[in-house]
Every structure is written in C-alpha cells, then in structure tokens.
Amino acid sequence: MNASAPQQSNSTPLCYSINSPPFTYNHPIASAYYSSIFTLLGLPSNLIAFIVLIKSFKEARSRSRSFFLIFLGGLVVTDFMGLLVTGCITVSFHITHFNWRNLDPHCHFCNFMGMSMVFYGLCPLMLGAAMAVERFTGINCPFTRTSSQTKGRPISMVLLVWFTAGCVALLPLMGVGGYHIQKPGSWCFFLISYKGNDQIFSLIFSVVGLTSIAVSFLLNTVSVVTLIRVCCGQDRTQRRRDHEVEMMVQLILIMVIASICWCPLLIFIAQTVLSEADLQVRYLLLWLRFATWNQILDPWVYILFRRSVLRRISPRSDWSRSSIMTLYPTLRETIRRLTSSSLELGEMDEMGKSNVTAPPTLKP
Structure with missing residues (x-):
C-alpha cells in the first residue's frame, strides 16, 4: 500500500496528509x-x-x-x-x-x-x-450471432x-x-x-x-x-x-x-x-x-x-403496426411516394422491354 512509506516518516495517515478534519467549509x-x-x-x-x-x-x-x-x-x-x-x-x-x-x-x-x-x-x-x-x-x-450463443455472453x-x-x-x-x-x-x-x-x-x-x-x-x-x-x-x-x-x-x-x-x-x-x-x-x-x-x-x-408505457401516454397513436415508421406519418408518406415512384419506373422499363419484339424468323 502506498500509505506505508509516508506513515514511517510521519504519524499522519496518508488519507489525512492533505486535508485533516474537522473542516470549516460551509x-x-x-x-x-x-x-x-x-x-x-x-x-x-x-x-x-x-x-x-x-x-x-x-x-x-x-x-x-x-x-x-x-x-x-x-x-x-x-x-x-x-x-x-x-x-x-x-x-x-x-x-x-x-x-x-x-x-x-x-x-x-x-x-x-x-x-x-x-x-x-x-x-x-x-x-x-x-x-x-x-x-x-x-x-x-x-451473421456473427450464432444459435449457440447463450445468455452467458452478456x-x-x-x-x-x-x-x-x-x-x-x-x-x-x-x-x-x-x-x-x-x-x-x-x-x-x-x-x-x-x-x-x-x-x-x-x-x-x-x-x-x-x-x-x-x-x-x-x-x-x-x-x-x-x-x-x-x-x-x-x-x-x-x-x-x-x-x-x-x-x-x-x-x-x-x-x-x-x-x-x-x-x-x-x-x-x-x-x-x-x-x-x-x-x-x-x-x-x-x-x-x-x-x-x-x-x-x-x-x-x-x-x-417503453412501448407499453407510450401506449398509455398516447393511446390514439397506432402502436399495433409492425413498422416503427407509424410514429412519423410525414416521413412515412415521403418514403411511400419515393417507393411508389421507383416501382412505377421499374414497371415502365419492363413494359418498354416487352414491346421490343424480336426479328421474325423464317419458318421452314
């Protein structure tokens, strides 16, 4: 212990060597x-x-x-x-x-x-x-979590x-x-x-x-x-x-x-x-x-x-849906529009590809 050296040369213990009670700090x-x-x-x-x-x-x-x-x-x-x-x-x-x-x-x-x-x-x-x-x-x-990992890890x-x-x-x-x-x-x-x-x-x-x-x-x-x-x-x-x-x-x-x-x-x-x-x-x-x-x-x-507490605080909110995006209607609507627009573009590309017919082949 680091208190041994000071105690050999001084009778004051280490914890009282800097500040010694009683104090007048008010x-x-x-x-x-x-x-x-x-x-x-x-x-x-x-x-x-x-x-x-x-x-x-x-x-x-x-x-x-x-x-x-x-x-x-x-x-x-x-x-x-x-x-x-x-x-x-x-x-x-x-x-x-x-x-x-x-x-x-x-x-x-x-x-x-x-x-x-x-x-x-x-x-x-x-x-x-x-x-x-x-x-x-x-x-x-x-993927680093395997089924063999148990509660002993945390x-x-x-x-x-x-x-x-x-x-x-x-x-x-x-x-x-x-x-x-x-x-x-x-x-x-x-x-x-x-x-x-x-x-x-x-x-x-x-x-x-x-x-x-x-x-x-x-x-x-x-x-x-x-x-x-x-x-x-x-x-x-x-x-x-x-x-x-x-x-x-x-x-x-x-x-x-x-x-x-x-x-x-x-x-x-x-x-x-x-x-x-x-x-x-x-x-x-x-x-x-x-x-x-x-x-x-x-x-x-x-x-x-917790979700159970938030349900009681705000019962009008839709807490039953699986997506957390139900908490943010504006953000959810924006993402829905972006998703729908990307799907429409994808469908137009597929239709354009289907309209391009292959060159006719000669039948024997």
Whole structure:
C-alpha cells in the first residue's frame, strides 16, 4: 500500500496528509440536503426499474432483447449499489458529524469509500460502451450471432466491466495515487493533483471515462444510421425491427444522460491536472452533483421509454403496426411516394422491354 512509506516518516495517515478534519467549509453546494435528496430519489427509482426489468426479461422472446435487458440489469444494480454505499456514508456524516480520524485512524474506511466512488463512477460509463458494442454487433453484423450463443455472453461482459473498474479502483492502494478525505469531510476521493502518481491516476480516471463516452457515441451513431436505412428501406420483406429501434432509443438516451452528467467532471479533472492549477473545491462538488444525477436518471429511461408505457401516454397513436415508421406519418408518406415512384419506373422499363419484339424468323 502506498500509505506505508509516508506513515514511517510521519504519524499522519496518508488519507489525512492533505486535508485533516474537522473542516470549516460551509459552501451551499456542500449542504446535507443534496446527499439526502439524491439518495431518496435514486434508490427507489433503481429498485422500480429492476422490478420492471425482471418482468420484461421473463416476457422477452428474442435473444437480442434478452441480452440488452441483462446489460440494463447490470447498470441498474450498479447504480443502486453506488447510491446505497456512498449515500449511506455521506448522509450518516451529516447526521452524526463523526470525526473521521477517530472513527478511521488507519484510513481503511476512507479507502473503501474512495474505491466505491471510482468503481461506481466508471461502471455506468463502461457499461454504456459495452451496450453500444453489443448493439453495434447485433445491428451491423447480425451473421456473427450464432444459435449457440447463450445468455452467458452478456453476463460475462458485465462481469468483465466490473472487474476492469475494480482494477482501476485498486490502483491507489498499489501506489498509483491515493485516496484522501475531501471537504467538507463527508466523503473520500482520489487527490486531483498535477504532482507525481496523483497526476497519473487522475488522467487514468478521466481518460477511461471519456473514452467510454466516445466509444458509445461512435458506435451508437453507426448503429442508428444502419437502423434508419433498414426501417426506411424499400424492401418490404425485411424482418420487424421495432424492438431494436426501442432498444436503440433507450441506449441513446442513456448515452446522452451519461455525457451531460459526467463530461463536466471528467473534463474538469483533466483540465486541472494538465494546467497545473489549484483545485477548485466548489467546482469539484458542483460537477460531482451533476455526475450523481446519472444514477438517478438512468432507471427512468427504461421505466418511461417503453412501448407499453407510450401506449398509455398516447393511446390514439397506432402502436399495433409492425413498422416503427407509424410514429412519423410525414416521413412515412415521403418514403411511400419515393417507393411508389421507383416501382412505377421499374414497371415502365419492363413494359418498354416487352414491346421490343424480336426479328421474325423464317419458318421452314
């Protein structure tokens, strides 16, 4: 552990070497109401989404739908546990105002919370990238899916994401960076600094998060373009793709929410480290609140943006037709006209060819 060397020369543990409680930081962004509200909103939302996912998984008929629901289940479980672990610690501090140095003299509790912040922060972003890879493969390379592929594949990918995020979270305990108590004293996080190993770990966290968002954006864009071509194509014998469009809409919304919530914090960390500027605590807390909204809004994407829910919201719409183009009458009418015009041209060409008679042959 990287705390052993500093403790030999100094009695102050590593997590208290930069900031030592108690703190006098009283900025409004550090109010206890934020942690309480986020926890109370996020936990029931993820629990409801998990129940809905279990019901939908039992009713799923297609393999691609089952795979997607497994990824969503991993995302909901991750968000729920992240809010539960970090929220309980933060809310408990604001209620009891315990002294970290008396409660945790050897930094074990602080390291656990710091690891939780990193692990549950990176997992949603990496799971979003894994879902984008799965949908990209399913839409653009359907022949790579064989009948022998089982539900163990998405489960393995979710476990791989958890393992990778856990390895990144363990790096500060191996000497790359370190977890420290943060103002106002209610949470622990890695030290955002341009010095030594702290700079390396800060860049690792930021680059992994931004790369996951970039991969999601790139693959989802290609998948959406491919899906639009399929849905708007002139071939009327194509298989139904409504469920794939529904999954892509949910995945796009998850990606947009993750980008809005996490990009400010990830860019702020990279900018602070690369510019060698002093850490602005109020901005760190502000962007951290933005990132927390990701765990609250993710479950509502699946709770609300489902065809069964949309039927109840807009019962007059024709949700029974197999084509997703029924949602867009203007676009559907335009495609119908283009299709009919191309068919008329094809029929005229065939008639012209039939009118051209072959030269008469002499009969014996």
